[in-house]
Amino acid sequence: MAVAMQNQSDIGRDKEMAGFLIKHHLEELKSIILSSDPRLHYPLLVDFSELMDDNPQLAHAIFSHPTEYLSQFDESAIWAQRVIFEDFKQIENASVKTTVHIRINVSGSPLECEETFPSIGKVRVKHRGILLTLKGTVIRSGAVKMIEGEKIYQCRVCKHSFKVFPEVETRNSTPRPTYCPSQNCESMRFQIIEDKMICHDYQEIKIQESTQVLGVGAIPRSITVILKDDLVDTVKAGDDVIVTGVLTAKWSPDAKDVRCDLDPVLIANYVRRMNELKSDINIPDEVIMKFKQFWSDFKDSPLKGRNAILRGICPQVFGLFTVKLAVALTLIGGVQHVDASGTKVRGESHLLLVGDPGTGKSQFLKFAAKLSNRSVITTGLGSTSAGLTVTAVKDAGEWMLEAGALVLADGGLCCIDEFDSMREHDRATIHEAMEQQTISVAKAGLVTTLSTRTVVFGATNPKGQYDPDQSLSVNTTLSGPLISRFDIVLVLLDTKNPQWDAVVSSHILSEAEQKKGNQDENLTEIWSLTMLRRYIHFVKGYFRPVLTNEAEKIISSYYQLQRRSAAQNAARTTVRMLESLIRLAQAHARLMFRNEVTLLDAITAILCIESSMTTSAIVDSVGNALHSNFTDNPDEDCILGYIYIDRYILKLMSRNTTTK
Template sequence: MDAMRSAAHRVLLRCCAQDIERILRSNAPPEEHVALPLSAIALANHEPELAAALYARPLEVLTLLDEATIAAQVAMKAAIELREEEQQTAAAADTGAGGLSEPQAQGMLNVYGNVHVRLVALPAALDPRPSAMRPPMARLGCSQLHQLISVNGTVVRGGPVRVWESIHTYECTRCKQTFPLKSSLEDGGAVDLPDACPLQLQNQPCPGTKFKKVPGASIYSGFQEIRLQAATACLGLGEPPASVTVVLQDELADSVRPGDSVDVVGVLVPRWLSTAPGRRCELELVLVANNVTRTGGPGHAGGPAAVGPIGALSAAGDAASAQPGLHASSELIALFEDFWKAHEDTPIMGRNKILAGVCPGVAGLLPVKLSALLVLVGGVARREEGSSNIRGELHLLMLGDPGTGKSQIMKWACRASPGRAVLTTGRGSSGAGLTVAATRDGNSWALEAGALVLADGGLCCIDEFDGIRPHERAVIHEAMEQQTVHVAKAGLVTNLSTRTAIIGAINPRPGTTISCGRPLTEVTGLEGPLLSRFDLVLLLSDPRHPDWDRVVAGHVLSRGGAAANSVHSPDDPSEDGSCAFATTASTAAAGGLDGFPALPAPDDLKAPAPADPLVAASILEAPSSVLSQRTHVTATSASSSREPSIAEKIAARLKGSSTGVSLGDYRPSQVHTQAAAQKHTSCGVTSPSSASAPSSSAASAWTVDVIRAYITWVRSRPPPVMTPEAERVLVAYYGALRRSEERSTARSTIRALESLIRISQAHARLMRSDQVLLRDAVVAVVLADSSQQLLAIPGSDSITNARFPADPDGELQMQQQAVLMRLQLASLLPMGLPGVAHVVE
């Protein structure tokens, strides 16, 4: 034991000299508890025997380290005083023999008795067994009892700070001497009295066997119990989240709040719940914390990490619960830079290649997929002097008919979120379940975090948003805009952070139809103040068009065939491209490391988006005897005529002629017309392009892992700066929105301008741009105007059947021309566009 004390003294002086000096000069109250951080890796390097004893007997060695802090402080104090005395002597000698030097003011050095060693940087293991010190929370059990472990998760419940008698003082009735006894947390604060007096009486052991407690001589300490839950992003399909009770003592108490992501280092011990005679004995596993550290960002673990080829940052040894793609590695960043260098002339084409990996199980919905990706990227938060913070997170509301893919988009967004992700429903959640609830904890109350608090720093998806009770919707107003929740329940007054992006899904009210001409409050049933907090509102109507039905049917059949030939199980989430990389030859050749996905090849990232297959028209056509003559004539004329392209529609609008143009109709391209003539006899699925085109079943290299890493990378870049051209477009559209007689009051407040700024910033981030350019502002206006139809941009009202165009950069130029002409900003148009010179003149 003396050897271990000497080792503890040496390692504290060698590894914690600066921290000990800081504690000596802190001038804190003598009774205050102070933390002394000690690196577990440094401890293992300098004193391996002590580190081995720490792993075998953690409670004993941690107590020994706490006791060694007093001797270390005394030694460090003597060294500091000697050093300062030598400095003063040297300074006096420099002034000359008869000179006078001003004495330097030195702070007082105080030795503190309540210094606790807190371990940091806990390694994965100190012995050959894998994951010995960082087991998954779901696997905590008897095998980890009385072992030093580290777990990470989210604080879902925080109890009140209580006081317990940590050290009892007893007096021997024989020798009249006192001795301290440390209480045991495992026994609920009880102490075990010794059989004989541990003191000496006249150099002989005291034979006393009776003791009495000394009143007023006990030492009390504060403690707090919190509930730690495993990260929801690390859970498997249908797996309930594991949780464990954590006890925080001394200065650790009240250091975290519900909703914080923390990394806890502690010892797992059993605690008896009931020890009364005649009652069944019950115990629970409790983690007595030695140190608690807030992680650097929500959703990723702190401490040592294992970095794979994709740059996934996860707790070392916890490969089962690792979430790949959380951080982009240098290799993947080089791929992203090379990708955008190859698309300098066609940036929108590059953006659409990224969008091809967004929820590939749903056909169409190009604006919805773009909006979901912008929500994950987010805008730029800012703080104005003298006012509150202005959020940078985007809120998206999808209003659509049943079966339009709203839930699939939200599930994909949860998987692609780099931080936390919480998916819930409005009908199954109350106002307290979304924000924070006060629960009974013995004789006091505790706070339990709701969905928005648990998603702090990440994403919260709420399906059936209208299911939230009307009188409880007001509680989320503050959480959405100010991103805080003020609580005043059961005597608990505090505020919690809700810096989360929200994606909501809602069906139209019974008896109403989705139309831009009807007020959103009437169609959704939501109040105006709540609607004004959503940055984007997208209307997803179910189009009844034969050509679009062929696209959807071909998409479903092709993915069904790919799933049948896959080796994955039906429950594997990788079927929708969410957890596996594209199985191309170049990707497989890259190889993986330690279970992490392989890096995609540069050519795979630059490959065109997979085309949608078409179902043969004869499969969807009904017998001629059933169809009426009018339907037959209409179908014949529709198949023989060609729909005008978006460029032709815009040109017609600019010339004042829009006859015969229906913006809501589906636009079959020439490629689809040629593909309809080629039919497979096996399942009736036709290829949309020639044989040289990519296969319809080929997955995009932009999988959810790559997209997650890409989002993390673009969010870590410097925020984009707004250009004057973009400002003029946003302000002009906001002014037109305010002047419109048919404007929606809920969607035309000052929040609409802030939303436009956030959307344009998010698009600039997505495009890896350092500036918010004119194109970013135009995209923001087009997305925001899809539910308003103030500018009547051709193609903006057909969201559900919006597909990837053959020339996205040219189509954006046409949309840019339409937006600027209607906002009377023709001077911002490039002179190279047709029909622009005479307008500018």
């Protein structure tokens, strides 16, 4: 009687679920029926918020008992297909598909709360058995395997057939049934129906919580996620994902002198890639209007507006205008394009700060990491080539790849402090990652290529006393090929200038006395850290600047002059330098909120390269980057200076041409 009542309630629930699918997902069901391949696994995405509005009781049942009800939901998808199949009988290849999987999307639903959407480090036993959502970065991606699914047994006495499912706790082994579940039959004699064996695609990945949300000293936690059927191979190492599934546990593999424990595992129901969104940078329409209004106010003095934005970068460091401009241009970057041969030319810029101790290099690194929507900070002393790129690890007898810092920073920023502390071999491994933006791996039989579309921001001390007469390679022990990959290399020399020391010390002491700064107070409030992040994110996605003829002419002339006068830094003055000039000019156009690279942008890019001290000095007006400061009237001063530089470079170019 009890079994009959249970069957009745199951049938009623199946009808409820099938009715919901027909009501809200009729078109998806039709496309599944019309699909030609009956062996494929078909996902059917259901919004949990929609399910709650339509049937709150069913939504609560799925949340509190997902293992039972999600499999029943899959069965109801087959039932729903049968209901609407009558309309498609005459169509060739139309059939009811038995491999449909309901995927629950919790985005925008009440399940996006702390209780059901905790950080990975806060997952506890209380979360076991409910519909749980976790967010993290894929650090390890295992091989796709085939595992045996449910087995169908038949009782030798009453001939009743029933399914037995594999258990994750015992590493997917299927237990032999102990008695017949049929009513009034307690037989213990069974046989397997071999021709009905079912197999599934199976993959294990490991996700790790973001280090940006953790406090100092906290170790980022990770958890294994099991993907099945249509979910396998949908993500790779370095992807940001949100996984919804059921938390369970499995026995850790047997190892000598290691205690066998239950490891937490999330069996995924739905995986959402966040690479397109990258991070929670929400830019409301009113904020975009503020950006437009800001540039409207500074229409007649655009460089003053630019300087107001730059003042918001690392405000605790006084002056250093050139460095702040370089940081902004590096984070914004240029436009990636594909050349005639089909090769991708990177849009991301790289920045290297070389300076004496106490010049604020680490401060800029940390602030840049806060500005980027995805960042990884590491030091050269604590990094190996495997830690920076990718390492091969053995898990349960199987080799798999685990992502390093550059792969985890894909689409963001990788900050490497104490760059000179890295071993020569470890520095050489990032050559490909910086220029081609990929990492080619051939380890333990794993041959693959991983994506590293990341900005590299390095900081290093010079080797002993910096000698301006020597090349940068000699002063830093960095190789020429590595230096040539950095778009801007700024050298911050502490030359003990008494006037500069007096200005800096008075600024620091006045800040210590009163926390509030009185200079450009309103502008500082406008360009807070949050607004700067939003601004950089917006201009990177909204603008794709194109070079004007004047900009092309001045960049080309400057590059040719550098090629002719290059003596000490021949490794730097390659085609990479021309690409760097274009990237920096495009980044400055984006910073100035426009889609056109003007002469002003091109000359700003030239001045950044000149400040690098890695090229032959053509413009004499560029001084030490450490002592560069914000001017009161940048538009008047700079425009006159830019006109002079423009004419000076073109004059030099014409003189060289005449001489030839």
